[in-house]
Amino acid sequence: MVRFCKIASAFVLAVVVLSSCATVSQKGRPYYDFQAMGEENVIVVTIDASKEQELVQAAFSDLEEFARRSRRVSLALKPTSDAYPLEADAISAYGVVEGDYPKFLINTGMMYAKELERKGNSDGLTWFSQKSGPVSLYTPKNDKLLFTNGSYEESYSRFAAKNRLIDDQTAMQMAQSSIAVYSLHPETFFDLGLGLPDTVIKQAKSMLLLINADDAGSYTLDAYITMDTAKLASTLSQMVRTAYIARLKREKIPYKIADLMKMFLIEDDRVTIKHMELGEEQMEALRHSLTGML
Numbered sequence: 001m002v003r004f005c006k007i008a009s010a011f012v013l014a015v016v017v018l019s020s021c022a023t024v025s026q027k028g029r030p031y032y033d034f035q036a037m038g039e040e041n042v043i044v045v046t047i048d049a050s051k052e053q054e055l056v057q058a059a060f061s062d063l064e065e066f067a068r069r070s071r072r073v074s075l076a077l078k079p080t081s082d083a084y085p086l087e088a089d090a091i092s093a094y095g096v097v098e099g100d101y102p103k104f105l106i107n108t109g110m111m112y113a114k115e116l117e118r119k120g121n122s123d124g125l126t127w128f129s130q131k132s133g134p135v136s137l138y139t140p141k142n143d144k145l146l147f148t149n150g151s152y153e154e155s156y157s158r159f160a161a162k163n164r165l166i167d168d169q170t171a172m173q174m175a176q177s178s179i180a181v182y183s184l185h186p187e188t189f190f191d192l193g194l195g196l197p198d199t200v201i202k203q204a205k206s207m208l209l210l211i212n213a214d215d216a217g218s219y220t221l222d223a224y225i226t227m228d229t230a231k232l233a234s235t236l237s238q239m240v241r242t243a244y245i246a247r248l249k250r251e252k253i254p255y256k257i258a259d260l261m262k263m264f265l266i267e268d269d270r271v272t273i274k275h276m277e278l279g280e281e282q283m284e285a286l287r288h289s290l291t292g293m294l
Contacts, residue, residue, distance in 0.1 A: 029168070032175055033096040033144070034182075036158050037076035038165035043086075043189065044182040045290065046074040049099070051178040051213065055287055059294040070099035072175075075293060076158075077190075084198035085191040088292040094148035094155035095294075106139040119152075127152040170208060178219075179211040179290070190289040193282030195243050200236055203228045205269070211278070211286070219283050223273040230269045237264050237271045247279055 034046045049056045049070040060067040074096045081090040107128075110116050116128040119136070127138035129152070137147035140156065148155040166174070166182060174180035183189070189201045192209070205226040213219050227233040241264045248255050265272040278286075 030172070030175075031162055031164070032074075032166075032171050033098070033159065034074035034076075034174065035166040035168075035171050036161060036163045037074065037094075038182060038184055039076075039078075040185045041079065041187050042183065043077040043079075043186065044075070044166070044180075045077065045293070046072060046174055046180050047290070048175070048178050049073055055179075055290065058287070059291045066099075069101065070097055072096075072098040073294075074098075077293060079188050082187045084188045084201065085289075086188045087190075091293065092150045093293065094146065094150065094158070096159065097145040097147070098143055099145075101139060101143055101145055103139045103142045106145065110137070121153060125153060125156060127156070173208070173210055177210040177222075178213050179286075181207070181209040181211075183207045190293070191285050192289075193278070193285030194240060196236075196239070200227075200232075200239070203232050219278040221273060221276045221278050223271070223276075225271045225273075227269050227271065230266075233266055233269045233271045237266050240264065240271075240273065240276075244276060251279065 032046070034044050037044045047055060049067070049072055053067070056070055056073060057064065057067045059073070060070075076094050077086075078092040079086055079090060080092055081087075083090060110128045111118065113128070115130060115132075117131050118126065119129050120126045127136050129136040134149040135147060136149075136152035136155075137145060138152065138156075139145050140159070146152075146155060146159055164171075170182065174182060181192075183204075184206050186201055186204055186207060188198065189196075189207075205228060206224075207226075208224040210222040211219055212222075225233075225236060227236060241260060245255070245260070247253075263274050263276055265274070
């Protein structure tokens with residue numbers, strides 16, 4: 001996918017002059033835009049920008065003010081190839097950036113961007129597209145920027161429908177995490193830094209990865225992976241546990257078997273990993289994958 005931040009410079013001037021904009025909190029049952037992204041063989045990524053400013057700044061490297069005003073970045077990544085690991089150029093994607101982005105100022109800025117042209121359909125839907133590239137984008141409402149490297153009309157339809165393809169409980173867990181990744185019946189995946197082979201990915205019914213940082217800057221992973229069979233779940237658990245122990249030994253980090261037994265749990269076809277510390281090498285691989293998607 002062509003990186004969104006490379007074409008976002010077209011309206012950076014509008015972003016820089018943004019005035020403060022207060023968001024009105026919604027009452028009742030909460031809804032998150034990434035809930036509509038949970039179709040089969042789609043990798044859903046959502047990042048809490050307030051917790052992961054460094055990651056978001058790296059993704060929007062030329063747009064410091066735009067990144068600073070972001071609150072959440074959510075992506076729906078649809079592989080166009082089953083090659084593993086998934087590369088950025090083999091993805092059909094759309095995303096939503098939530099932040100302090102007044103609709104009028106952002107869209108006005110794009111009107112004067114020479115790299116973009118305004119488009120619309122008979123239903124009155126409007127958006128901007130690259131003149132010589134695949135990316136289309138628009139701010140359909142205050143505080144939300146929608147972008148895609150595919151059909152803007154299809155992406156907007158999914159965005160506007162607000163279908164809860166990801167259930168509310170799972171969505172809440174994702175929203176409370178620094179970085180969350182979800183996929184239903186994945187066929188491939190980007191590099192997670194966990195050393196999982198493609199055979200494991202292809203035999204997963206669902207994957208939910210919740211990544212959080214503590215006050216010291218160390219990251220931990222909570223994962224819930226449902227496999228096709230209980231035997232496959234056992235194999236996955238053993239594979240991840242073996243790799244984790246190998247890393248601890250390599251880095252000369254002490255561990256207790258009793259703690260590992262609490263960390264890796266199996267219930268039928270479901271593997272649960274609780275508070276597994278991620279090494280810097282693993283986090284670097286994950287950051288590299290995520291920034292590449294933008």
